[in-house]
Amino acid sequence: MSRNGVTLKFYGPWQRAAGVEELFMPQDGVTTVRCLLKKLEARFGEEFSSHGEGLVCLYDSGKGPRALDLDEEILPGSTILFLGIVESG
Known part of the structure; x- marks a missing residue:
C-alpha cells in the first residue's frame, strides 16, 4: 500500500534551512505551491520562507524540472524540487 503525498x-x-535533503509530506488532495510553502515555514521556521527567491519546480522524469508559480496546483505523487538561485550566464 503506497502513501499519498509529495516528495520534496x-x-x-x-x-540548509530545512536541514534535510529529502522529505516525504503526506497529502491526500491537491494543494498549491503557496500552501505547501506555508506548511514548510510552519515546520522549519521563518528562515525557510526567506529563501523564496529560489526556484520551486515540479520534476517530471520524462521532461525534467519545470518552474512553478505560487498558485499552481501540486498533485499527490509529485516530486517537488526546491532549488537555489539560478543565474543565467
Whole structure:
C-alpha cells in the first residue's frame, strides 16, 4: 500500500534551512505551491520562507524540472524540487 503525498527535495539555501535533503509530506488532495510553502515555514521556521527567491519546480522524469508559480496546483505523487538561485550566464 503506497502513501499519498509529495516528495520534496531541497538544494542550496533551501536544504540548509530545512536541514534535510529529502522529505516525504503526506497529502491526500491537491494543494498549491503557496500552501505547501506555508506548511514548510510552519515546520522549519521563518528562515525557510526567506529563501523564496529560489526556484520551486515540479520534476517530471520524462521532461525534467519545470518552474512553478505560487498558485499552481501540486498533485499527490509529485516530486517537488526546491532549488537555489539560478543565474543565467
